[in-house]
Amino acid sequence: MSLSAFLLVSLVLFSAGLVAIMSRRNLVTILVGIELMLNAASINFMAFNYYTAVDPVVGQIIVLVIIGLAAAEVAIFLSILMVLYRARHDVDVEEIREIRG
Amino acid sequence: MNPAILAIVVIFTPLVAFATAMLFCMKAHRIAQGLILGGGAVSVVGAFLLLLGGPSETQSIVWLSSGSLELSFGFMFDGLSLSFGAVVALITFLVQVYSIGYMHHDPAKTRYFALLGLFGWAMLGFVYAVDLLQALIFWELVGLASFFLIGFWYEKPSASAAARKAFLLTRIGDTGLLIGILLIINISGMAHIPALLDAETGLTTMVSEGTLTLLVLLIFMGIMGKSAQFPLHTWLPDAMEGPTPVSALLHSATMVAAGVFLFARLHPLFMASETAILVVLCIAIFTALMSATIAMVETDLKKVLAYSSIGQLAFMLAALAAGGLLAGILHLILHAVFKALLFLCAGSYIHHFETNDMREIGRRGGRRMRWTTAGLVIGGASLAGLPPLAGFFSKEEVLASLSHGGYHLIWFLALFAAFLTAYYTFRMVFFIILPDRPLEADATVHDSSPVILGPIIFLTIATVLGGLILGPLAAILLLDVPHHSLLSMLPAILCALAGVFVAWWDFGRSRATRRGFVGAVPVLHRLFSRKWYVDDVYQAVFARFIQLMATVLHRVEVDLLDGGADRLADVTRWTGGWTARLQSGWVQAYIASGVVVVALAGYFLGSR
Numbered sequence: 001m002s003l004s005a006f007l008l009v010s011l012v013l014f015s016a017g018l019v020a021i022m023s024r025r026n027l028v029t030i031l032v033g034i035e036l037m038l039n040a041a042s043i044n045f046m047a048f049n050y051y052t053a054v055d056p057v058v059g060q061i062i063v064l065v066i067i068g069l070a071a072a073e074v075a076i077f078l079s080i081l082m083v084l085y086r087a088r089h090d091v092d093v094e095e096i097r098e099i100r101g
Numbered sequence: 102m103n104p105a106i107l108a109i110v111v112i113f114t115p116l117v118a119f120a121t122a123m124l125f126c127m128k129a130h131r132i133a134q135g136l137i138l139g140g141g142a143v144s145v146v147g148a149f150l151l152l153l154g155g156p157s158e159t160q161s162i163v164w165l166s167s168g169s170l171e172l173s174f175g176f177m178f179d180g181l182s183l184s185f186g187a188v189v190a191l192i193t194f195l196v197q198v199y200s201i202g203y204m205h206h207d208p209a210k211t212r213y214f215a216l217l218g219l220f221g222w223a224m225l226g227f228v229y230a231v232d233l234l235q236a237l238i239f240w241e242l243v244g245l246a247s248f249f250l251i252g253f254w255y256e257k258p259s260a261s262a263a264a265r266k267a268f269l270l271t272r273i274g275d276t277g278l279l280i281g282i283l284l285i286i287n288i289s290g291m292a293h294i295p296a297l298l299d300a301e302t303g304l305t306t307m308v309s310e311g312t313l314t315l316l317v318l319l320i321f322m323g324i325m326g327k328s329a330q331f332p333l334h335t336w337l338p339d340a341m342e343g344p345t346p347v348s349a350l351l352h353s354a355t356m357v358a359a360g361v362f363l364f365a366r367l368h369p370l371f372m373a374s375e376t377a378i379l380v381v382l383c384i385a386i387f388t389a390l391m392s393a394t395i396a397m398v399e400t401d402l403k404k405v406l407a408y409s410s411i412g413q414l415a416f417m418l419a420a421l422a423a424g425g426l427l428a429g430i431l432h433l434i435l436h437a438v439f440k441a442l443l444f445l446c447a448g449s450y451i452h453h454f455e456t457n458d459m460r461e462i463g464r465r466g467g468r469r470m471r472w473t474t475a476g477l478v479i480g481g482a483s484l485a486g487l488p489p490l491a492g493f494f495s496k497e498e499v500l501a502s503l504s505h506g507g508y509h510l511i512w513f514l515a516l517f518a519a520f521l522t523a524y525y526t527f528r529m530v531f532f533i534i535l536p537d538r539p540l541e542a543d544a545t546v547h548d549s550s551p552v553i554l555g556p557i558i559f560l561t562i563a564t565v566l567g568g569l570i571l572g573p574l575a576a577i578l579l580l581d582v583p584h585h586s587l588l589s590m591l592p593a594i595l596c597a598l599a600g601v602f603v604a605w606w607d608f609g610r611s612r613a614t615r616r617g618f619v620g621a622v623p624v625l626h627r628l629f630s631r632k633w634y635v636d637d638v639y640q641a642v643f644a645r646f647i648q649l650m651a652t653v654l655h656r657v658e659v660d661l662l663d664g665g666a667d668r669l670a671d672v673t674r675w676t677g678g679w680t681a682r683l684q685s686g687w688v689q690a691y692i693a694s695g696v697v698v699v700a701l702a703g704y705f706l707g708s709r
Contacts, residue, residue, distance in 0.1 A: 021689070096686075097687065
């Protein structure tokens with residue numbers, strides 16, 4: 001297993017997340033895409049941490065921060081989603097365009 | 102008592118009354134009226150005490166000093182200030198008394214009386230002023246007060262237009278006066294009037310005659326505006342829009358008198374310049390003839406009197422310019438008395454008949470107002486210069502000073518103007534006392550109330566006895582009383598009598614045509630009734646030029662300044678409208694642009 005194998009995996013995951021965000025209209029799917037991208041970034045960090053870093057602790061801390069951040073983000077995202085659904089019975093981003101200029 | 106303290110009381114009591122009335126008595130008309138009359142009475146008593154005290158030293162304090170220049174504030178107590186100050190205070194007070202009756206029903210009485218107080222303060226301050234700048238300040242205050250009073254009935258468009266006209270035309274003159282005073286201060290480094298007039302160290306010793314001529318002519322510009330001399334005279338007839346007591350005040354002791362007074366005050370300076378004397382004489386005599394000819398065809402009672410004021414002011418200036426200081430001041434004072442009388446009589450008629458047309462006043466029984474008519478006849482006779490009334494003595498002095506000065510052509514023209522004065526004055530008198538059809542038995546004509554008649558009777562007596570002041574006035578002015586033989590008085594008396602006779606022939610006798618002898622020459626009649634086209638020329642030249650400029654400037658403002666700002670706003674709004682479309686509300690587009698930006702940034706930062 002080399003560094004490039006890890007990077008390839010993370011690239012695939014990141015691309016999948018980006019495609020999910022860009023192409024799907026359901027907010028839940030978009031949330032999943034965001035999670036994928038965050039995890040791809042985490043894998044990247046751990047890979048570089050394992051192969052090239054002088055002090056591995058720094059990379060581990062950053063990954064832990066990302067995980068915490070992702071958890072918080074999911075909590076907020078889902079609560080907004082619930083309120084939106086209650087108000088509009090719909091979670092389609094194409095339909096939620098109230099502040100269009 | 103120290104004259105300076107007395108002078109402060111005389112001058113500033115009307116100001117205190119004015120301020121109190123304006124600030125606290127807007128609703129309490131009677132209290133305001135009492136305050137102003139009280140202030141006026143204090144001024145009269147004080148001014149006469151000053152006069153009885155006789156001339157004394159000038160008293161002044163340094164008010165402002167800058168470098169070598171010292172401007173002072175103080176009072177002069179020479180014969181000129183003392184005598185004229187007393188006249189101003191007295192006539193202002195009489196007009197205030199008269200106004201109680203005349204303005205009885207006016208709802209804005211407080212403002213009226215308060216402004217009379219302001220007027221009195223300004224004029225008295227001017228008369229006693231010791232410093233040119235101090236004089237200028239009060240001079241302008243006189244102009245301001247008359248602006249307010251001419252436009253007192255400001256709801257009438259003609260009244261507010263007349264007030265503006267008076268203010269603007271005198272302002273043209275005042276610009277010259279201001280430049281003149283500033284030049285004098287610049288050249289001599291002082292503005293103290295007695296110091297400037299000093300024969301050994303004064304202004305005349307500092308500058309060449311050419312410069313002096315320029316200086317005094319600049320000052321004379323101010324005098325022309327204030328004393329309504331051609332070509333700045335057109336405001337005075339229009340000023341008749343104000344209440345009649347105001348006209349009485351404006352035309353006798355204040356406002357127009359200020360110009361002549363300034364001339365008398367600076368008399369030695371004018372005397373030092375031959376050119377200035379000639380200019381003043383020419384303007385004065387032309388003004389006298391012009392105003393007399395206009396008055397010959399005017400039918401508005403107040404306007405006849407207004408034109409007669411212009412003519413008599415011209416007489417005063419001519420006398421002063423010819424070197425007759427005593428004659429000029431005497432005519433100034435006596436004219437103040439009998440012109441106030443004439444205006445108060447006119448006001449009494451107008452108050453009763455509510456018309457200014459003297460023919461109508463005559464037809465509706467003006468002569469049944471016996472006391473008023475007596476005042477009008479005596480005042481008119483005095484204006485015409487019939488002996489032994491006040492006007493005879495002063496006009497005689499004026500004509501004598503012209504002939505003594507060696508200005509025989511001017512003297513002759515002045516005699517002619519005196520003839521015309523007698524003619525139009527008695528035209529006015531005959532219109533009122535001998536109307537063209539018999540009066541109907543109208544019982545409603547009755548004379549005015551005592552408060553109106555009181556000042557009229559007082560001034561009538563003063564007009565009859567006015568000639569007696571010649572001796573005392575000469576004494577207080579430290580001048581000699583000239584002696585004239587009966588023969589030298591004869592031309593003036595004959596001219597006046599001829600004027601009265603021609604007026605009787607044209608307007609008084611039972612078969613009179615009532616057209617006047619100018620009526621026979623239509624060209625002249627038209628010229629006179631259009632007031633020599635002066636107003637029309639001003640309208641055509643200056644008014645139109647200013648209107649053109651205003652139109653151009655208006656377009657510049659609307660199109661260039663306003664329009665420019667509008668275009669700028671349009672562009673901003675249009676750009677905003679277009680950029681707002683970027684806010685599509687399409688989340689994926691935002692994300693895509695974010696990704697593109699990050700990718701580009703990464704590419705450029707990485708390739709460095």
